[in-house]
Amino acid sequence: MDALYERPKSLTNRATGYCPGCLHGVATRLIAELIDELDARADTVAVLPVGCGTLGMFHFNTDVVVSPHGRTPAVATGVKRSCPEKLVFSYQGDGDLAAIGLAEIMHAANRGENFTVIFINNGTYGMTGGQMAPTTLVGQKSTTTPEGRDPAGTGYPMTMCEILSQLRAPRYIARFSLDCPANIVQAKKGLRKSFELQRAGKGFTFVELLSNCPTNWGLSPLECLDWMRENSMKAFPLGVFRDRED
Amino acid sequence: MEKKFLKGNEAVAEAAILAGCRFFAGYPITPQNEIPEYMARRMPQVGGVFLQGESETASVCMIYGAAAMGKLAMTSSSGPGISLKAEGISTLAGAQLPAVIVNVMRGGPGLGTIQAAQSDYLHATKAMGHGGFRVLVLAPSTVQEAIDLTYKAFGLAVKYQNPAVVLMDGWIGSMMEPVTLPEAKEPVRNNYTGWGTRCFNPQGVGVVDVVSSCLLEPDRQELLNIHFGEMYETWARDEVMVEEYMLADAEYVIVAYGTAARAARTAIGSLREKGVKAGMLRPISLYPFPYDALKRLDRNRVRFLLDTEMTLPVQMKDDIRLGVADAVPVHSCGRSGGVVLTNEDIEDALLRIVEEEGK
Numbered sequence: 001m002d003a004l005y006e007r008p009k010s011l012t013n014r015a016t017g018y019c020p021g022c023l024h025g026v027a028t029r030l031i032a033e034l035i036d037e038l039d040a041r042a043d044t045v046a047v048l049p050v051g052c053g054t055l056g057m058f059h060f061n062t063d064v065v066v067s068p069h070g071r072t073p074a075v076a077t078g079v080k081r082s083c084p085e086k087l088v089f090s091y092q093g094d095g096d097l098a099a100i101g102l103a104e105i106m107h108a109a110n111r112g113e114n115f116t117v118i119f120i121n122n123g124t125y126g127m128t129g130g131q132m133a134p135t136t137l138v139g140q141k142s143t144t145t146p147e148g149r150d151p152a153g154t155g156y157p158m159t160m161c162e163i164l165s166q167l168r169a170p171r172y173i174a175r176f177s178l179d180c181p182a183n184i185v186q187a188k189k190g191l192r193k194s195f196e197l198q199r200a201g202k203g204f205t206f207v208e209l210l211s212n213c214p215t216n217w218g219l220s221p222l223e224c225l226d227w228m229r230e231n232s233m234k235a236f237p238l239g240v241f242r243d244r245e246d
Numbered sequence: 247m248e249k250k251f252l253k254g255n256e257a258v259a260e261a262a263i264l265a266g267c268r269f270f271a272g273y274p275i276t277p278q279n280e281i282p283e284y285m286a287r288r289m290p291q292v293g294g295v296f297l298q299g300e301s302e303t304a305s306v307c308m309i310y311g312a313a314a315m316g317k318l319a320m321t322s323s324s325g326p327g328i329s330l331k332a333e334g335i336s337t338l339a340g341a342q343l344p345a346v347i348v349n350v351m352r353g354g355p356g357l358g359t360i361q362a363a364q365s366d367y368l369h370a371t372k373a374m375g376h377g378g379f380r381v382l383v384l385a386p387s388t389v390q391e392a393i394d395l396t397y398k399a400f401g402l403a404v405k406y407q408n409p410a411v412v413l414m415d416g417w418i419g420s421m422m423e424p425v426t427l428p429e430a431k432e433p434v435r436n437n438y439t440g441w442g443t444r445c446f447n448p449q450g451v452g453v454v455d456v457v458s459s460c461l462l463e464p465d466r467q468e469l470l471n472i473h474f475g476e477m478y479e480t481w482a483r484d485e486v487m488v489e490e491y492m493l494a495d496a497e498y499v500i501v502a503y504g505t506a507a508r509a510a511r512t513a514i515g516s517l518r519e520k521g522v523k524a525g526m527l528r529p530i531s532l533y534p535f536p537y538d539a540l541k542r543l544d545r546n547r548v549r550f551l552l553d554t555e556m557t558l559p560v561q562m563k564d565d566i567r568l569g570v571a572d573a574v575p576v577h578s579c580g581r582s583g584g585v586v587l588t589n590e591d592i593e594d595a596l597l598r599i600v601e602e603e604g605k
Contacts, residue, residue: 012447013449057456057458058447061449064446064447064454064455064457065455065457065458066456066458068334071303071304071310071334074303074304074305074311077304077308077311078269078297078308078309078313078314078315079315080311081308081311081312082315103303104307106300107304
């Protein structure tokens with residue numbers, strides 16, 4: 001009998017550390033499947049952020065380097081420049097990438113660093129209990145915007161694909177959603193494309209994955225998915241923002 | 247053994263390459279700019295990597311990434327930039343990774359001045375970042391020593407899987423002196439021996455590396471903290487470096503490091519001509535600090551010690567007092583903010599104290 005579905009070798013044999021219904025698990029699995037499919041496990045370095053994504057150090061059965069908060073693209077730069085033969089990805093949340101690490105992501109992108117950034121956007125600081133993120137939607141409640149995010153004092157959600165698309169160097173920039181199987185399949189295609197471009201030495205690739213946070217959104221896993229479709233996916237339109245041919 | 251005439255900052259950079267360093271990331275700040283500039287020219291010639299980071303914060307994280315991959319890596323900066331590197335240095339220490347950080351000191355605090363000073367002794371020796379860790383701190387007094395100590399710093403960093411710091415002042419960085427270069431070492435890949443893999447992916451030991459300063463579990467973190475404490479004890483036993491200059495009959499002992507020690511040496515010559523029996527104890531390793539050399543001083547003969555630094559208030563005094571257990575008075579003198587400390591400053595200060603004590 002053939003196994004139709006099994007744990008990728010690029011995942012450790014361990015129960016998930018993520019909350020029930022959290023799409024980090026989906027993202028983590030997609031990446032691990034892809035590493036297996038590319039037969040790259042022995043050559044992959046996952047550079048992890050500070051936040052829920054740090055838990056990847058339990059899950060990725062690859063080389064892992066845990067970065068200081070937001071410096072993930074700088075650490076990945078050090079990893080990739082010193083070992084160009086490795087498949088390197090950074091895995092970052094919205095606080096890590098779009099708040100404290102804004103300088104690092106902008107400059108890694110601007111240098112055209114030859115690694116892949118996987119950006120998990122769920123509009124909140126999950127690990128610390130649901131504070132406002134740079135991607136929190138207007139009106140969305142968080143523990144630090146109890147009345148909802150008011151642009152008058154806290155600005156607007158930062159659209160990182162659009163912002164990074166202002167730069168000339170990046171090779172591939174795209175946003176996907178993990179809300180349903182069809183979109184998950186698309187997300188995997190985008191991740192595959194990024195990894196393949198990196199392996200071909202084509203430069204900086206950026207994949208944003210719209211995600212959820214049942215715990216801090218205060219919604220059930222299913223309600224989260226509806227909320228993503230009605231809100232997140234409208235504020236953060238899906239699509240390919242950059243696919244530059246050489 | 248190649249002889250050259252080199253500027254301190256360039257000497258440090260060349261010494262790093264000779265020690266096998268093949269990865270440098272830095273950010274412009276005076277008075278250390280010759281280090282990244284030299285590396286930008288030199289690294290490509292030896293197949294290494296030079297990166298100008300978008301900040302000091304990013305630069306130290308770049309060397310963290312390179313160190314995680316087993317490469318010998320270095321970054322350099324000066325006071326304000328070293329503050330920004332605190333996060334990365336703490337992360338290197340916590341993840342048990344070797345790297346060398348060069349601080350070419352200027353006047354402080356804050357942005358301070360760009361002129362040479364010794365304003366970062368406390369920062370370097372007590373807490374280069376959060377979390378209660380130590381780094382090896384080596385303080386050159388000549389350009390030759392800047393080479394030798396940078397070269398040695400890489401060896402120590404690898405030996406202890408811990409960051410090492412070359413703490414020099416802007417004078418050493420910008421002066422030129424004839425030097426002899428050490429032999430070039432072949433760059434080798436340093437194997438990761440930190441605790442991350444066995445904490446997070448025990449099956450991966452020997453197969454994959456999990457490099458992390460985040461151990462998550464309090465009991466594991468405590469064990470690592472205890473391990474660090476034991477390691478620092480071995481440093482105190484094995485890695486202390488100190489120069490004792492004209493101490494055999496000294497009644498007045500100047501304690502000084504770096505450029506301050508050069509001025510002190512001249513002052514001692516002049517004092518000796520006047521019949522004042524002065525000598526010097528020069529810490530070369532600032533951490534571990536040469537407490538034992540101070541303990542060995544003849545307390546019946548030595549009238550007082552003079553902590554001499556290019557920073558005010560002086561910063562080394564508490565360590566000196568610990569060394570002599572307050573059995574000998576410890577006075578201080580110095581200049582600060584980038585004002586030049588002269589041998590006359592030291593001589594005058596010492597003679598004034600002799601006179602006051604004689605009253």
